[in-house]
Amino acid sequence: xxxxxxxxxxxxxxxxxxxxxxxxxxxxxxxxxxxxxxxxxxxxxxxxxxxxxxxxxxxxxxxxxxxxxxxxxxxxxxxxxxxxxxxxxxxxxxxxxxxxxxxxxxxxxxxxxxxxxxxxxxxxxxxxxxxxxxxxxxxxxxxxxxxxxxxxxxxxxxxxxxxxxxxxxxxxxxxxxxxxxxxxxxxxxxxxxxxxxxxxxxxxxxxxxxxxxxxxxxxxxxxxxxxxxxxxxxxxx
Amino acid sequence: xxxxxxxxxxxxxxxxxxxxxxxxxxxxxxxxxxxxxxxxxxxxxxxxxxxxxxxxxxxxxxxxxxxxxxxxxxxxxxxxxxxxxxxxxxxxxxxxxxxxxxxxxxxxxxxxxxxxxxxxxxxxxxxxxxxxxxxxxxxxxxxxxxxxxxxxxxxxxxxxxxxxxxxxxxxxxxxxxxxxxxxxxxxxxxxxxxxxxxxxxxxxxxxxxxxxxxxxxxxxxxxxxxxxxxxxxxxxxxxxxxxxxxxxxxxxxxxxxxxxxxxxxxxxxxxxxxxxxxxxxxxxxxxxxxxxxxxxxxxxxxxxxxxxxxxxxxxxxxxxxx
Numbered sequence: 332x333x334x335x336x337x338x339x340x341x342x343x344x345x346x347x348x349x350x351x352x353x354x355x356x357x358x359x360x361x362x363x364x365x366x367x368x369x370x371x372x373x374x375x376x377x378x379x380x381x382x383x384x385x386x387x388x389x390x391x392x393x394x395x396x397x398x399x400x401x402x403x404x405x406x407x408x409x410x411x412x413x414x415x416x417x418x419x420x421x422x423x424x425x426x427x428x429x430x431x432x433x434x435x436x437x438x439x440x441x442x443x444x445x446x447x448x449x450x451x452x453x454x455x456x457x458x459x460x461x462x463x464x465x466x467x468x469x470x471x472x473x474x475x476x477x478x479x480x481x482x483x484x485x486x487x488x489x490x491x492x493x494x495x496x497x498x499x500x501x502x503x504x505x506x507x508x509x510x511x512x513x514x515x516x517x518x519x520x521x522x523x524x525x526x527x528x529x530x531x532x533x534x535x536x537x538x539x540x541x542x543x544x545x546x547x548x549x550x551x552x553x554x555x556x557x558x559x560x561x562x563x564x565x566x567x568x
Numbered sequence: 569x570x571x572x573x574x575x576x577x578x579x580x581x582x583x584x585x586x587x588x589x590x591x592x593x594x595x596x597x598x599x600x601x602x603x604x605x606x607x608x609x610x611x612x613x614x615x616x617x618x619x620x621x622x623x624x625x626x627x628x629x630x631x632x633x634x635x636x637x638x639x640x641x642x643x644x645x646x647x648x649x650x651x652x653x654x655x656x657x658x659x660x661x662x663x664x665x666x667x668x669x670x671x672x673x674x675x676x677x678x679x680x681x682x683x684x685x686x687x688x689x690x691x692x693x694x695x696x697x698x699x700x701x702x703x704x705x706x707x708x709x710x711x712x713x714x715x716x717x718x719x720x721x722x723x724x725x726x727x728x729x730x731x732x733x734x735x736x737x738x739x740x741x742x743x744x745x746x747x748x749x750x751x752x753x754x755x756x757x758x759x760x761x762x763x764x765x766x767x768x769x770x771x772x773x774x775x776x777x778x779x780x781x782x783x784x785x786x787x788x789x790x791x792x793x794x795x796x797x798x799x800x801x802x803x804x805x806x807x808x809x810x811x812x813x814x815x816x817x818x819x820x821x822x823x824x825x826x827x828x829x830x831x832x833x834x835x836x837x838x839x840x841x842x843x844x845x846x847x848x849x850x851x852x853x854x855x856x857x858x859x860x861x862x863x864x865x866x867x868x869x870x871x872x873x874x875x876x877x878x879x880x881x882x883x884x885x886x887x888x889x890x
Binding site: 337338341343344347348351356357358362363364368374377378379380381382383384385386387388389391392395396397398400401403404405406407408411412413415417418446448449450452453455456457458461481482484485486487489492493495497500508511512514515518520522526527528529530531533534541542 | 800
């Protein structure tokens with residue numbers, strides 16, 4: 332019986348999985364999961380509300396990216412995305428894989444230096460990288476179909492994520508390494524940050540190689556389907 | 569002195585402005601949603617201080633606010649917000665050209681400068697930037713400077729900052745809130761013992777004398793737990809305390825530095841698979857106006873899976889060697 336009680340809070344996890352699988356709106360699903368998990372752990376309603384409230388406001392730094400929106404919005408109104416697209420289209424040799432691999436490499440180097448907040452989905456992907464990637468992909472000579480355009484945008488977002496995640500551990504003064512070091516120190520194992528950071532390097536390199544290869548393959552797929560579309564267009568004429 | 573708290577006030581101000589614009593357009597649900605969120609962000613410091621002093625009421629009210637946001641968010645339909653005419657945007661783009669990049673690049677540039685040199689800027693014997701979360705304070709400052717530059721370059725009215733910001737905020741809709749809600753869930757999960765329950769389950773299922781099985785359970789456990797929590801930082805202490813330290817380090821003699829580094833990045837692979845990592849995987853879906861919630865995950869899961877295999881192999885080959 333006590334064993335069962337120990338595992339009861341896992342019901343909250345079940346709520347999350349079921350909610351996402353059934354495609355409910357995630358915000359209420361997540362809040363309900365928190366309440367279920369709290370009730371299953373035998374907490375009072377007052378405690379659960381307080382826990383929910385404090386956990387929420389103590390993470391409010393996660394909303395800082397919203398402050399980029401007014402500046403980006405004003406620039407978009409004056410054609411920032413259009414200009415990003417026009418500019419990339421005018422650079423002949425900048426192909427889709429080259430653009431995205433250069434961004435990936437740059438993002439990884441910046442992350443390694445601890446500069447993770449410099450780029451991001453709101454700051455750089457929506458206003459700059461995504462329209463540039465679309466323009467680069469359209470150099471194949473045929474416009475992107477709606478589906479292809481969405482694929483290109485999603486791949487740009489994915490590239491930003493990969494570039495961010497797998498290099499930040501190489502930087503010694505950043506969250507992850509300090510978290511690892513602090514955790515070990517609590518458990519009586521003393522390590523230098525550099526010892527930990529060094530061993531994150533092979534993964535950072537592997538991430539670059541794997542994602543760069545995938546970018547080339549994705550670019551080739553877009554290119555071929557474009558040439559096919561162009562041929563079919565000519566045949567129709 | 570510039571502090572992160574002032575940045576929170578700026579966010580609250582922006583959200584309140586967006587609420588008022590929506591109110592004027594009779595978009596009641598949006599107005600209520602951003603209004604409640606503005607109050608929560610502005611009152612954050614007060615709630616935490618009261619809670620630390622064992623006054624639970626403000627925190628409980630904040631909890632009710634979170635539930636209110638959850639009730640409102642299914643009403644946050646994307647709707648049609650008028651954007652400026654495409655032809656006009658194209659014309660401006662041709663006229664302003666690279667000048668448009670300047671303000672956009674100011675955001676990373678100023679953030680970078682504050683991150684690097686902020687600690688050394690002293691005015692009248694007082695540090696200009698508070699040391700806690702200085703980079704994020706720098707980001708907030710960068711956004712203000714970039715907005716001023718953007719208004720200057722485009723000759724737009726200052727109110728355009730609010731109305732255009734509101735356009736993007738409403739495009740994001742409830743997705744803007746999801747990272748925060750999930751972080752809150754992480755806090756609740758941690759406080760209710762979900763983590764230890766999962767680690768105990770994993771240990772019940774594996775043969776503890778087999779080093780390979782322990783490596784596999786640790787690595788896949790990191791991924792699974794990251795997928796559930798949306799965050800490898802939450803997974804790390806749980807899996808380390810449950811499997812990493814007792815089994816891999818003490819029983820099988822693994823090197824802690826390598827195990828720690830590779831364990832964390834193995835968890836990051838999980839971040840690429842999960843909608844729970846909303847700021848990376850769901851927010852861009854809204855920002856890029858993609859049709860399916862899983863579009864970004866679909867674009868990146870193969871990279872994550874291949875990298876996961878690489879990490880597990882590296883872990884097995886390296887942690888017992890050194």
